Amino acid sequence: MTEIKINTKRRKGVINKNIYGQFAEHLGRCIYEGIYVEDDGIPNVNGMRCDVVNALKELDIPVLRWPGGCFADDYHWRDGIGEKESRPYMVNTNWGGVVENNHFGTHEFFELCSQLGCEPYITGNVGSGTVQEMRDWIEYMTFDGDSPLANERRRNGREEPFKLKYFGVGNENWGCGGNMRPEYYSDLYRRFATFIRNYGEEPIYKIGCGPNAGDVAWTESVLKNAGRFMQGLSWHNYTSEGDWEHKGSSYDFNENGWYSNLAEVERMRDKLKKHIAVMDCFDPEGKIDLIVDEWGNWFECMPGTNPGFLYQQNTMRDAVTGMVILHMFHEHCGRVQMANIAQMVNVLQAMVLTEGEKMALTPTYHLFRMMKGHQDGERVGIVYDEDRYEACGEKIPSLSVSASVKDGALTVTAVNTRLDSDRELSISLDADYAGVSGEILTSENMCDFNSFDEPDKVSPKPIDAKLSGGRLTVKLPKMSVISLTLK
Numbered sequence: 001m002t003e004i005k006i007n008t009k010r011r012k013g014v015i016n017k018n019i020y021g022q023f024a025e026h027l028g029r030c031i032y033e034g035i036y037v038e039d040d041g042i043p044n045v046n047g048m049r050c051d052v053v054n055a056l057k058e059l060d061i062p063v064l065r066w067p068g069g070c071f072a073d074d075y076h077w078r079d080g081i082g083e084k085e086s087r088p089y090m091v092n093t094n095w096g097g098v099v100e101n102n103h104f105g106t107h108e109f110f111e112l113c114s115q116l117g118c119e120p121y122i123t124g125n126v127g128s129g130t131v132q133e134m135r136d137w138i139e140y141m142t143f144d145g146d147s148p149l150a151n152e153r154r155r156n157g158r159e160e161p162f163k164l165k166y167f168g169v170g171n172e173n174w175g176c177g178g179n180m181r182p183e184y185y186s187d188l189y190r191r192f193a194t195f196i197r198n199y200g201e202e203p204i205y206k207i208g209c210g211p212n213a214g215d216v217a218w219t220e221s222v223l224k225n226a227g228r229f230m231q232g233l234s235w236h237n238y239t240s241e242g243d244w245e246h247k248g249s250s251y252d253f254n255e256n257g258w259y260s261n262l263a264e265v266e267r268m269r270d271k272l273k274k275h276i277a278v279m280d281c282f283d284p285e286g287k288i289d290l291i292v293d294e295w296g297n298w299f300e301c302m303p304g305t306n307p308g309f310l311y312q313q314n315t316m317r318d319a320v321t322g323m324v325i326l327h328m329f330h331e332h333c334g335r336v337q338m339a340n341i342a343q344m345v346n347v348l349q350a351m352v353l354t355e356g357e358k359m360a361l362t363p364t365y366h367l368f369r370m371m372k373g374h375q376d377g378e379r380v381g382i383v384y385d386e387d388r389y390e391a392c393g394e395k396i397p398s399l400s401v402s403a404s405v406k407d408g409a410l411t412v413t414a415v416n417t418r419l420d421s422d423r424e425l426s427i428s429l430d431a432d433y434a435g436v437s438g439e440i441l442t443s444e445n446m447c448d449f450n451s452f453d454e455p456d457k458v459s460p461k462p463i464d465a466k467l468s469g470g471r472l473t474v475k476l477p478k479m480s481v482i483s484l485t486l487k
């Protein structure tokens with residue numbers, strides 16, 4: 001029996017709902033086919049697939065990042081407005097060299113956000129764009145008055161300004177966004193950010209390009225040289241089976257593949273702590289947020305698919321590592337104010353996979369739906385023994401648990417990372433609740449996934465939890481995630 005103690009009197013900060021954000025790039029079949037369709041008989045509203053949008057609405061997505069990714073620093077917004085037939089084509093040089101017709105552009109992105117009910121987060125082009133191009137895009141989108149750019153927006157069908165809260169000044173400018181040194185990027189950031197004017201009522205929240213994985217030197221330099229001009233600093237960290245050259249298969253792995261992925265997650269924890277320590281040093285008042293705007297499992301792409309499309313399967317391993325990482329963000333919710341898993345549809349650790357008119361929801365989709373009770377909840381004190389074991393060079397916790405309260409309800413989520421041992425949780429509570437409900441996500445085999453023929457192979461089931469005398473008991477089988485709501 002594993003003893004867990006929840007102390008709701010100990011409040012440990014708000015879990016910003018934006019931690020459950022998403023990312024959609026012009027990459028492979030994420031936007032085209034996966035979200036946006038034209039003339040192929042798939043039911044849609046203004047081009048957005050009804051099946052995909054309806055499924056995603058269940059996740060209460062708070063914020064969506066677009067158009068990239070590496071694509072963002074090659075994207076010229078003017079190519080994506082106006083009559084679709086007259087929009088110029090471009091070559092998507094980052095992702096498979098395919099031709100992009102620009103039919104999904106600014107207006108279509110805001111339409112998608114409005115259908116999903118989420119905040120838009122746009123990343124601008126620093127790598128190959130100009131300051132003028134970026135400042136004009138902001139005016140085009142957000143100016144309410146009488147200006148040539150605002151009037152052009154009106155002619156393109158949008159009278160009211162778009163509401164834009166989050167804007168990223170470049171993406172991975174240490175790599176695909178220009179291979180810059182941090183000092184150079186910092187100067188560019190300062191210049192570009194100056195011209196991101198606030199036309200609307202709410203000031204635009206500016207996000208600087210942060211480090212890759214463990215590159216704390218980038219964090220230090222950008223914070224030192226440009227930190228005072230930004231509200232958020234991004235961070236990208238992908239996880240695989242540990243070796244970038246051999247990322248491992250997304251659906252055909254052995255026990256070592258399971259544990260090496262979890263070991264990578266522990267290394268990610270370490271890197272996160274290091275970046276936060278640097279931020280605490282340069283920004284002791286905590287004015288700058290950490291925005292983990294790309295994270296997730298990145299495995300080898302599915303055999304026979306375009307390697308530039310980053311299409312991979314999604315198993316129980318993704319749900320398990322996903323919960324460990326989301327709990328990690330909860331633990332650092334003072335600094336981590338947004339995270340955007342890569343990516344929403346058909347790319348990397350996706351929520352939804354599509355093939356023609358077919359759609360499958362992944363274990364990661366179910367995870368995000370099961371965890372949504374934490375969005376904007378107040379994290380509360382929780383004491384338990386993580387019971388770490390050694391695997392693949394790391395000490396991996398067998399168990400990770402997180403709890404938060406919101407509107408009088410307590411949400412508890414827990415994951416058992418082991419392949420070989422079930423657990424019985426005995427959770428002592430410090431408040432009275434009338435009842436408990438919850439779900440469990442697990443599967444017989446670690447490599448199970450939801451295919452188009454078997455879309456419910458890995459799907460949540462109601463959980464049998466017992467509540468009596470201020471104590472909750474529940475079974476947490478090997479390789480499972482659970483979520484409980486007490487009211």
Ligand code: AHR
Pocket residue numbers: 025068069070071171172294342343348
């Ligand atoms: O998400 C895929 C790619 O990963 C993004 O385009 C880039 O920013 C990162 O390297």
